[in-house]
Amino acid sequence: ILNVEQSPQSLHVQEGDSTNFTCSFPSSNFYALHWYRWETAKSPEALFVMTLNGDEKKKGRISATLNTKEGYSYLYIKGSQPEDSATYLCALTNTGNQFYFGTGTSLTVIP
Amino acid sequence: EPEVTQTPSHQVTQMGQEVILRCVPISNHLYFYWYRQILGQKVEFLVSFYNNEISEKSEIFDDQFSVERPDGSNFTLKIRSTKLEDSAMYFCASRQPQGANQPQHFGDGTRLSIL
Numbered sequence: 001i002l003n004v005e006q007s008p009q010s011l012h013v014q015e016g017d018s019t020n021f022t023c024s025f026p027s028s029n030f031y032a033l034h035w036y037r038w039e040t041a042k043s044p045e046a047l048f049v050m051t052l053n054g055d056e057k058k059k060g061r062i063s064a065t066l067n068t069k070e071g072y073s074y075l076y077i078k079g080s081q082p083e084d085s086a087t088y089l090c091a092l093t094n095t096g097n098q099f100y101f102g103t104g105t106s107l108t109v110i111p
Numbered sequence: 112e113p114e115v116t117q118t119p120s121h122q123v124t125q126m127g128q129e130v131i132l133r134c135v136p137i138s139n140h141l142y143f144y145w146y147r148q149i150l151g152q153k154v155e156f157l158v159s160f161y162n163n164e165i166s167e168k169s170e171i172f173d174d175q176f177s178v179e180r181p182d183g184s185n186f187t188l189k190i191r192s193t194k195l196e197d198s199a200m201y202f203c204a205s206r207q208p209q210g211a212n213q214p215q216h217f218g219d220g221t222r223l224s225i226l
Contacts, residue, residue: 001170034214043115043202044154046214089154097142097166099215101154 002026004092006102013080014110020076021105023090027071031096035064035075036089038104044089047075080109113137117203117218124193125226132188132221134203143186144204144215145178147171154202160186161208190223198225 005024013019023033032051036044048057053068061078077084087104116135124130136143145157159166160178177189186205190197200222204215 032212036217041219043217043219046216049212049214051212091154095167097159097161098169099144099146099156101146101156103153 002092002100004100004102006105010106012108017080018078019080020074023073023102025071025092027068029094030068031094033073034091038087038089082109082111085109115203115205115216115218117221121222123224127192129191132201134186134218135184136186136205137216140205141208142206145188146202147199149199193225195225
């Protein structure tokens with residue numbers, strides 16, 4: 001079992017604030033890291049798939065970076081909006097077939 | 112946009128009974144997955160399936176569990192002799208086969224309640 005940790009567990013920010021959170025993972029045998037956005041009562045929605053050390057991906061106001069040597073990825077949200085409120089999950093795979101999820105960071109954006 | 116669909120959305124079953132959870136993956140996807148999330152805990156990998164056989168399975172996926180792709184569209188998870196601790200949300204996911212860059216697409220889940 002690969003231990004994937006996410007911090008903080010929950011976060012409350014004011015609308016318009018920028019925020020970031022962390023996914024930490026064992027750096028050996030890295031294959032890919034996935035970020036998902038999960039709204040209550042919906043299915044997890046893929047945000048990014050990151051495979052290379054130093055990868056930076058961006059989708060609108062959300063971006064992510066990856067450091068496979070030290071075993072972490074950051075997710076950034078610029079100018080948070082209430083619709084960004086969700087749980088953000090990261091998942092690590094070292095084979096492409098088995099995924100280990102973190103506990104998620106629950107983000108609440110206060111209008 | 113194509114979706115992964117899961118049925119039923121909620122299943123209530125007596126302990127000891129068998130349940131079958133159904134999933135219809137996205138049609139051109141070739142990798143399929145089952146996950147579960149016990150309330151308040153992490154999403155846990157159960158099994159991955161490719162080319163009509165299990166690719167990998169976790170230690171959770173013991174003899175009580177089985178998966179099947181009976182007709183080329185459905186992907187089912189069978190849980191035999193259910194236990195109280197099998198109560199969880201069960202998610203199906205699928206993805207395209209082209210390497211590590213393809214994300215998984217998840218269904219909305221089936222909430223399984225064992226009484």
